[in-house]
Amino acid sequence: MREAVHVERPWFSASLWEWIFTTDHKKIGIMYGVTSTLFFVIAGLMALGMRLELFSPGGQYMKPETYNYFLTVHGTVILLWWAIGIWSSFANFLIPLMIGARDVAFPRLNALGYWMFFAASVIALLTFIPGNHIMTMWTGYPPLAAKEGVGFAGTTALFVFIWHLTGFASIAGAVNFITTVIRMRAPGIGFWNLNLFIHGVIAANVIQLLGVPSVAGAVTMLFLDTYLKTSFFDPTKGGDPLLYQNLFWFYSHPAVYVMVLPAFGIISEIVSTFARKPIFGYKSMVVAIWAIAVVGFTVWTHHMFVSGIPDWVKILMSYTTLLIAVPTGIKIFNWVATLYRAAIVYRTPMLYALGAILMFLIGGLTGIPLGIPAFDIAVHDSYFVVGHFHYVLGMAVTLSAFGGFFYWWPKVTGRMYSEGLGKLSFWIVLVGSNLLYFPQLVIGLLGMPRRYYDYPAIPEWVTLHQIQTYGAFILALGLLIAMVALIKGAFSGERVGPNPWESNSLEWRIPSPPPPQNFDTPPKVEENFCPHGYRKL
Amino acid sequence: MEVLARPYDLWEGIYKIWLVITVIIYAAVAIPSLIFMVKYRYKPGEREVGDHEHEGHWGLEALWTIIPLIIVLYLATHGFAIFTQMRKPPENALELRVTAFSWGWIFQYPNGKTVVASAIRDTEDKKCKPEECYGVDGVFQHYVYIPAGVPVKVLLTSQDVIHSFYVRAAGVTQDAVPGRTTYTWFQINEPGEYWVFCREYCGQWHSRMFAKLKVVPKEEFERWLRGETADGGHESEARKVANITEVREVVR
Ligand code: HEM
Ligand SMILES: [Cu+2]
Ligand SMILES: [Cu+2]
Numbered sequence: 001m002r003e004a005v006h007v008e009r010p011w012f013s014a015s016l017w018e019w020i021f022t023t024d025h026k027k028i029g030i031m032y033g034v035t036s037t038l039f040f041v042i043a044g045l046m047a048l049g050m051r052l053e054l055f056s057p058g059g060q061y062m063k064p065e066t067y068n069y070f071l072t073v074h075g076t077v078i079l080l081w082w083a084i085g086i087w088s089s090f091a092n093f094l095i096p097l098m099i100g101a102r103d104v105a106f107p108r109l110n111a112l113g114y115w116m117f118f119a120a121s122v123i124a125l126l127t128f129i130p131g132n133h134i135m136t137m138w139t140g141y142p143p144l145a146a147k148e149g150v151g152f153a154g155t156t157a158l159f160v161f162i163w164h165l166t167g168f169a170s171i172a173g174a175v176n177f178i179t180t181v182i183r184m185r186a187p188g189i190g191f192w193n194l195n196l197f198i199h200g201v202i203a204a205n206v207i208q209l210l211g212v213p214s215v216a217g218a219v220t221m222l223f224l225d226t227y228l229k230t231s232f233f234d235p236t237k238g239g240d241p242l243l244y245q246n247l248f249w250f251y252s253h254p255a256v257y258v259m260v261l262p263a264f265g266i267i268s269e270i271v272s273t274f275a276r277k278p279i280f281g282y283k284s285m286v287v288a289i290w291a292i293a294v295v296g297f298t299v300w301t302h303h304m305f306v307s308g309i310p311d312w313v314k315i316l317m318s319y320t321t322l323l324i325a326v327p328t329g330i331k332i333f334n335w336v337a338t339l340y341r342a343a344i345v346y347r348t349p350m351l352y353a354l355g356a357i358l359m360f361l362i363g364g365l366t367g368i369p370l371g372i373p374a375f376d377i378a379v380h381d382s383y384f385v386v387g388h389f390h391y392v393l394g395m396a397v398t399l400s401a402f403g404g405f406f407y408w409w410p411k412v413t414g415r416m417y418s419e420g421l422g423k424l425s426f427w428i429v430l431v432g433s434n435l436l437y438f439p440q441l442v443i444g445l446l447g448m449p450r451r452y453y454d455y456p457a458i459p460e461w462v463t464l465h466q467i468q469t470y471g472a473f474i475l476a477l478g479l480l481i482a483m484v485a486l487i488k489g490a491f492s493g494e495r496v497g498p499n500p501w502e503s504n505s506l507e508w509r510i511p512s513p514p515p516p517q518n519f520d521t522p523p524k525v526e527e528n529f530c531p532h533g534y535r536k537l
Numbered sequence: 538m539e540v541l542a543r544p545y546d547l548w549e550g551i552y553k554i555w556l557v558i559t560v561i562i563y564a565a566v567a568i569p570s571l572i573f574m575v576k577y578r579y580k581p582g583e584r585e586v587g588d589h590e591h592e593g594h595w596g597l598e599a600l601w602t603i604i605p606l607i608i609v610l611y612l613a614t615h616g617f618a619i620f621t622q623m624r625k626p627p628e629n630a631l632e633l634r635v636t637a638f639s640w641g642w643i644f645q646y647p648n649g650k651t652v653v654a655s656a657i658r659d660t661e662d663k664k665c666k667p668e669e670c671y672g673v674d675g676v677f678q679h680y681v682y683i684p685a686g687v688p689v690k691v692l693l694t695s696q697d698v699i700h701s702f703y704v705r706a707a708g709v710t711q712d713a714v715p716g717r718t719t720y721t722w723f724q725i726n727e728p729g730e731y732w733v734f735c736r737e738y739c740g741q742w743h744s745r746m747f748a749k750l751k752v753v754p755k756e757e758f759e760r761w762l763r764g765e766t767a768d769g770g771h772e773s774e775a776r777k778v779a780n781i782t783e784v785r786e787v788v789r
Contacts, residue, residue, distance in 0.1 A: 058667025064741050137738050143715060144698040144740055151639070151741040152698075235716025241699060242714065276579065277587025284598045306701065307712045308719040311624055315617050322609035326602060333601040336566060339573035341588035346578070354574065361566055365559045368609070372616035374623055375555065378548045378708030381701060381736040445552075447705040449736045452744035456671035456732070534587065 011513060012413070023107035026514060028114050029092030030412070035121055036089060039081035044476060046070040051472040054465050057457040065150055067453040068135040069127075075138030076159075077124060080166045083259035083397050085117065088173050090262065090404055091201045093412065095177055097507035097514060098195045098531065100186030100523040105179040113172030120165035127158050134159045137451060139252075140219065142233035142244050146226040153226075160223040167212045174205035174212075186506070188525040192286070195505055195531045196279065199286050200265025203293040204258040210297070211251035211258075218247035242307055249300035257296045260360075260392060261289055263400035264331055267353045270407050271335055272532040273503045274350035275342035279532040281334040288327035295324050305376045314373045321371030328364055332357060347501075348422030348485075352403030355430050356396045363391030366441060381451075384444025390437040399429070402482055409486055410496040414513045417489030421481055428478030435471025439464040505531040543688070543724040544623045545708040551619050558608060623709075626722035630690035637693070637700035637713035637735070640742040644681050646762060652679050654733075654748035673749050680751035681733070684758035688724040700746065701737035710736050725752045 011026050019027060050070050053062045062070075092110070096103055104110050127134050135154040136145040145153045153159070181194070181202050221232040222244065231237035233244045272279040279285060299321040305314050335357050344350065366388040369375040379385065402425075409417045443464040448455065455461055499508040506523060507514075540546040579585065634645040641655025655677045656670070673680055683689060693702055695713040703710045707723035725731060735746035753761070 056667070058665075058670060064744065068738075068741065068743075135740070141699060141738075144738070147698065147740075153740075235714075240716070242717075275577075275587050276585070278589065278592045280591060281593040281598050283593065284602075306710045307699075308714050308717050311620070315620065318616060319610075319613045322613045323606075325609050326605050329605040330598065330602055332566060334598070336570050336573065337591070337594075337597065339570060339577060341591060342573070342577045343579045343584045343587045344574060344577055354570075358567060358570065361563060365562060368559075368612065369552075369555045372551065372555075372612060372620075374548065374551050374616045374620040377620075377623065377710055378545070380710045381703075447703070447732070447734070449703065449734050449744075451738040454670060454744045456747070457667060533589075 011516075021111075023103070023111045024516065025092045025096050025104045025107065025110065028110055029089050029094075031114055032085060032092060032117065033089035035118065036081050036085040039077045039085070039121065039124070043074045043077040043082065044479070046074045048472055048476060050074070051469040053453065054455075055469045056466075057455055057462060059454060062453070064453040065133070065135060065154075068137075068451075069133040069154065071451060072134050072137050072154075072159075073124065073127060076134075076162060078393065079138060079255075079259070080162070081121070081124075082401075083393050084170070084255065085166075086401050087201060087204065087258075087262040088113075088117070088169070090197075090266070090401075090408075091173070091177055091205075094408070094507060095180055095198060095201065096184070097411075097510070097518060098198055098505060099181060099184060099189055100506050100519055100525070101180065101184040102518050104176050105183055106176045109172050110176050113169045113176070116165050116172065117169035120162050120169065123158055123161050123165065127155070131155075132158060139248060140222060141248075142222055142225060142241050143235075145222055146233065148226060156226045157223065160219045163219045164216060167216045170208045170212050174208040177205045178202060178209070186523050186525060188527075188529055192283070193530050195265070196268035196282070196285055196289070197262065197265030199289050200261040200263075200268075203289050204261045207254045207258050207293055207296065211254045214247050215251035215255075218244050218251075221247075242304070242309065245304050245307060246300070249303045250297070253300040253303060254293075254296040256389075256392070257292055259397050261292065263356065263397045264289065266400045266404040266407070267335065267356055268532070269503075269505070270349045270353035270403055271338050271357075272534065273407075273501050274345045274347060274353075275338050276345065276502070276534045277338060277342045278530060278534060279334070280337035280340075281330070282530070282532065284330050285334055288330045291327040292324060295320060295327075299324065299371075302371050302376070305373045306380045311373075318371055318373055322368060325364060325368055332361060332364075347406075348417065348419060348426060349403045349407035351423060351426040352399045352406065355426060356399035356403060359391055359399065359430075359433070360396035363388060363396055366391060379444055381449060382444040383440045383448045383450055386450050387437050387440030387442075387444055390433075390440060394437060395433050402429075402479075405482075405486055407501070408507075409489060410493075410500050411507060411512045411514070413490045413493070414495060414511075415489055415491075415493035416496050416500065417493060418485040421485035421488070425478050425482035425485055428481060429475060430478075432471050432473070432475030432478050436468050436475055437471075439467045439471070502534070503531075504529075504533050539726050541725070541727055542704075542707040543726075544722075545706065547619050547623055548708045551616060554615065555612070558612070562608075626690040626720070627688040627724075630688040630722055631684065632690050632692065634692045635694075635702060635713070636696055637702065637739075637746075638696040639698060639700075639739055640735070640746040641677070642681075642702075642733070642746075642748050644748075648762060650762060650764075652681050654678055654681055656745045656747065657742040670745060671747060678749075680730075681748050682758055682761045683725060683731075683750045683752045684755045685728050685752050686724065686726045687755060687758075688722055690720060690722040693719045693721070698739050699737050700735045700739050703734045703736040704750070705732040705734065712737055725750070728752050728754060 053060050126132055133154040136159045140159055147153050148156055224230040225233055231239040233239045233241045268279050299317050301313050301317045302321045406417055406422055448461055496512055498511050632647055636643040640657045644652045693713040695715045700713045704723045709721045709723050711719050711721035731750040733748040
């Protein structure tokens with residue numbers, strides 16, 4: 001039993017040896033966080049490179065294959081490392097604390113999951129070696145992705161291994177978190193008084209468990225087609241390229257809820273804490289989360305509206321797609337209602353959470369027309385889609401993740417972040433993001449196709465691309481300030497007690513940073529315990 | 538008044554409905570939010586804790602379930618109706634067979650005439666000045682003549698990877714998938730030059746996979762089709778450029 005070896009010292013004074021062999025959920029959570037954030041920065045820098053290239057028409061300083069490589073890594077890394085991976089960090093650190101457990105159910109499986117994720121990270125870095133570039137785009141559609149080489153897919157195998165390894169980590173995490181929450185809750189905590197963050201994360205992990213096998217199968221067949229010349233997707237030998245798209249999106253649409261449900265959870269935690277008031281409509285929030293997770297599996301062909309599938313399938317999944325807007329709307333209205341007759345304290349996490357809500361709304365409202373085939377036919381694979389998913393991922397998910405960083409920073413490090421820099425970073429990020437993403441919606445309506453290295457000098461297009469590039473650099477500055485605010489806090493911030501926000505949730509009832517065993521004795525919660533019931537101390 | 542292009546007119550209708558609904562919904566959420574954010578701030582000694590009476594309200598929650606439900610059912614059903622119209626090419630449509638390849642398009646007219654629109658021939662780097670990269674040079678990149686005011690039904694397929702045929706003015710996108718034939722249709726009423734772009738990522742030169750439609754009056758188009766004008770057919774070049782031996786075989 002390794003976990004019993006190092007007692008009494010907080011996580012940050014561990015030796016390298018302890019980091020490598022640890023099975024402590026807090027250390028593993030931090031390792032996920034560092035890895036994900038590092039890759040977020042790498043993917044962000046690549047995006048800045050692409051924005052410079054697109055600043056004006058014509059090839060500027062990149063070759064098209066370099067651009068395509070950058071875009072493939074940007075997409076893959078932002079989705080798998082950031083929008084999915086970062087929640088493994090939050091889930092690992094917080095789930096046991098929120099349910100009053102000493103660790104997760106399978107600590108060793110948990111460590112194995114992280115090291116698979118680490119292996120995927122190494123593979124991702126290997127693609128930087130010239131000759132190893134991947135140019136499949138994050139979706140890896142065959143026949144293109146099965147055509148190795150410079151003008152086409154690059155090194156398909158690395159693309160496939162990235163999916164396999166991150167997929168393994170996802171499944172290991174899912175088995176672990178689901179079991180932990182089912183089996184290890186402190187007495188008195190049940191389905192109807194779990195933290196909304198836990199509901200979000202567990203719904204996301206159920207999706208992972210059911211969905212990842214589908215995409216893993218798809219990329220495995222892609223691998224066989226590429227290297228062993230099988231013909232699952234090769235039409236010249238009787239295969240069908242659309243089979244890949246079906247298998248891919250059967251997972252990858254629900255995967256967008258893997259990205260956003262934990263973000264919703266964080267928004268709920270933060271909003272109720274800083275409104276100093278219980279979350280409005282807890283029960284409908286829970287129902288909405290689980291409804292989204294279930295219905296999310298019935299909409300995937302909205303990514304294939306122009307691919308040649310039968311028209312009746314498009315209509316069917318148009319209805320199911322739009323139906324998801326209903327539970328999503330419930331969540332938004334409930335957050336707004338939580339602000340009614342609240343006592344709102346404006347600290348950095350609250351700014352990020354409120355920003356995430358109002359920006360997510362734009363993401364959702366631009367998703368609706370994409371779910372209507374008659375509308376989509378004009379904007380499919382255009383920058384309008386790019387704008388849509390950047391509002392949800394670049395804003396709702398990213399703002400929530402940073403809101404979560406600020407919110408739990410005192411718990412994780414025992415010290416307060418720098419408030420002035422934190423608030424400043426929010427406003428710069430908000431302005432930069434909107435300058436970057438709103439023009440994407442407009443230029444998409446004007447016809448600009450996505451995944452273009454170059455474009456004709458249509459005057460409106462040029463202007464809209466230039467605004468985006470300015471926005472991208474403003475956004476980068478804002479994120480940099482946010483990271484400075486956090487890191488500065490970790491080293492020289494004011495020391496904080498167990499519960500600086502006066503929250504009622506369990507993680508705030510133990511010292512900051514949490515001791516190695518979390519809770520000395522299994523915590524007892526009061527009758528009618530509600531993690532979002534603000535209580536005056 | 539006659540519209541510039543079809544079925545873009547139908548698309549514009551649904552676009553406007555969406556835009557109005559979106560702005561209303563955004564305002565309906567953002568305005569109360571901003572009011573609450575200002576009005577219900579923490580005030581020491583006066584407002585230190587939020588109101589604990591409002592933990593939920595079934596009536597309100599039902600309200601914001603049912604109203605959005607009605608809105609999305611309306612949008613999906615209206616979209617259904619419009620989409621059915623959009624997908625039905627008019628009876629008298631001119632049939633054009635389009636074969637995509639990396640990186641260009643082969644257009645075949647009903648009388649067998651073939652036009653190739655290809656900016657890039659191979660994976661070599663193409664050096665061009667920005668204003669020339671998207672020009673029609675008459676060697677590999679030719680104008681695709683289209684009669685004004687006549688509906689055109691496009692039968693699409695691909696020789697290699699998946700591409701996507703997008704007519705900007707008409708607002709239609711349709712993938713060209715190897716081993717399948719897909720279709721779309723459009724009609725442009727005013728003579729002029731119009732863009733076609735590839736919209737499915739297809740490798741290195743995806744971004745330069747375009748074509749220029751030259752929409753001309755019907756009579757001029759027919760003279761061109763019979764080969765009576767300068768910019769004639771290019772069948773042999775088509776084969777050379779796209780490395781095709783059996784164009785018709787591929788399109789089928
Ligand atoms: C009301 C909610 C939403 C609706 C109705 C919706 C609808 C759609 C539709 C129909 C598409 C396909 C568009 C096309 O390719 O032409 C799409 C693309 C996309 N959406 Fe959403 N969406 C919603 C929310 C989200 C959320 C919450 C996320 C992520 C957290 C997300 C991420 C994406 C991504 C990444 C793509 C692009 C995938 C690709 O082709 O690379 N969406 N969305
Ligand atoms: Cu989707
Ligand atoms: Cu293309």
